[in-house]
Amino acid sequence: MTSNEPVLSVRDLTVRFPTDDGLVQAVRGVSYDLHGGEVLGIVGESGSGKSVTSMAVMGLLPKTARISGSVTYGGKDLLKLSDKEMNKIRGRSISMVFQDPMTSLNPVYTVGDQIAEAITAHHDVRKDVAHKQAVDLLDLVRIPNPKQRADEYPHQLSGGMRQRVVIAIAIANNPQVIIADEPTTALDVTVQAQILEALQTAQKETGAAMVLITHDLGVIAGQADRVQVMYAGKSVETGTVDEIFYTPRMPYTLGLLGSLPRLDIKTERLVPIAGSPPSMINMPPGCPFSPRCPLAQAVCDEEEPSLSAGANAGHLAACHFSDQVAGHEPGELFRATSKDTTDPLPAKESQ
Numbered sequence: 001m002t003s004n005e006p007v008l009s010v011r012d013l014t015v016r017f018p019t020d021d022g023l024v025q026a027v028r029g030v031s032y033d034l035h036g037g038e039v040l041g042i043v044g045e046s047g048s049g050k051s052v053t054s055m056a057v058m059g060l061l062p063k064t065a066r067i068s069g070s071v072t073y074g075g076k077d078l079l080k081l082s083d084k085e086m087n088k089i090r091g092r093s094i095s096m097v098f099q100d101p102m103t104s105l106n107p108v109y110t111v112g113d114q115i116a117e118a119i120t121a122h123h124d125v126r127k128d129v130a131h132k133q134a135v136d137l138l139d140l141v142r143i144p145n146p147k148q149r150a151d152e153y154p155h156q157l158s159g160g161m162r163q164r165v166v167i168a169i170a171i172a173n174n175p176q177v178i179i180a181d182e183p184t185t186a187l188d189v190t191v192q193a194q195i196l197e198a199l200q201t202a203q204k205e206t207g208a209a210m211v212l213i214t215h216d217l218g219v220i221a222g223q224a225d226r227v228q229v230m231y232a233g234k235s236v237e238t239g240t241v242d243e244i245f246y247t248p249r250m251p252y253t254l255g256l257l258g259s260l261p262r263l264d265i266k267t268e269r270l271v272p273i274a275g276s277p278p279s280m281i282n283m284p285p286g287c288p289f290s291p292r293c294p295l296a297q298a299v300c301d302e303e304e305p306s307l308s309a310g311a312n313a314g315h316l317a318a319c320h321f322s323d324q325v326a327g328h329e330p331g332e333l334f335r336a337t338s339k340d341t342t343d344p345l346p347a348k349e350s351q
Helices: 050-058 083-087 111-120 127-140 159-170 189-206 217-221 241-246 251-258 298-302
Strands: 008-019 022-034 039-043 066-073 094-097 177-181 209-214 226-231 234-240
Touching (some): 050 094, 050 177, 050 209, 094 159, 177 189, 189 209, 234 251
Parallel strands (some): 039 209, 039 226, 094 177
Antiparallel strands (some): 008 066, 226 234
16 A cells, blocks of 8 residues: 555445434435544534444444445455454454543453453464553553553543543554544543643544544644544545635534634634534435525535535535635624624625
8 A cells, every 4th residue: 555545435324224214314425535643624514424424434323224335445345344344344454432431441350451452352472462462552542540540440440541542442452443422522621622732642643544533623723633524424525634614615614613712713602503414314406505504505405516626626525606615704704693683794805
């Protein structure tokens, strides 16, 4: 594999779940390439399809899920592999840091034994050697007194320490890809920063590429190289961190930025996006964001836009009026949906 080839390539990934009420279209044609050493941030509200996408890549969805598309790693389509074949890849070549460490850790085994088990599952090493490596991994993710902590159980550790243990397990076999699914949810700001630092250390140590999934654009800002914004199971904008933060082309992206507290811009209040994400059952035609979008016109209710490039070929957005987003602040674009005013969107000043 050359440096120009992606280590992981997702193409037109679609995931649907049959229910009594109809077919839930959880993921709708998601595609991305992940190259060696880079961090791809996937961001969006709850229910946008971020976690389902990652679970499909790992082969962890229930058998009732209807999956199509391709997930290519090492020249193999992971969607076509059996569970036995995937077990050789999961945890060794591609690992995952789950949102809640207590659902990932076994309460009746010490954390040292659980890290050692992740090593012996893929390598023929003695238990004492694996245990020593487990202690070294705990030290790497900056858990104090790692030798002592290795003999403790998950309930004896704080939430931040448990998440670091999960990170240690994820990097135990030097994977090429790490998928971190909301790794800082429910942690306070100080511990969140420590977990993100531990992830950076883990990535640097292994040289792995990383998919960082979150609803918090603040987490993405300091970690990712590229960003993919998801809404209603679909990618609606993708680009570099600077492109997404400074020149967004999708109203939804601008709305997410407006809900993010920033120290470099003095604002009186955050700007919310009115309404809720759509139901993923029997979705109507048109753009799913249309009912919440101040720019929506008749065409938005009739035709769903596809990802298209602007001035920069690498910066894609799915919006019929993406050119009108440039130059506006969130407060201007979403003013019509706020409680303070119903003034129309002001015209963009000529440059």
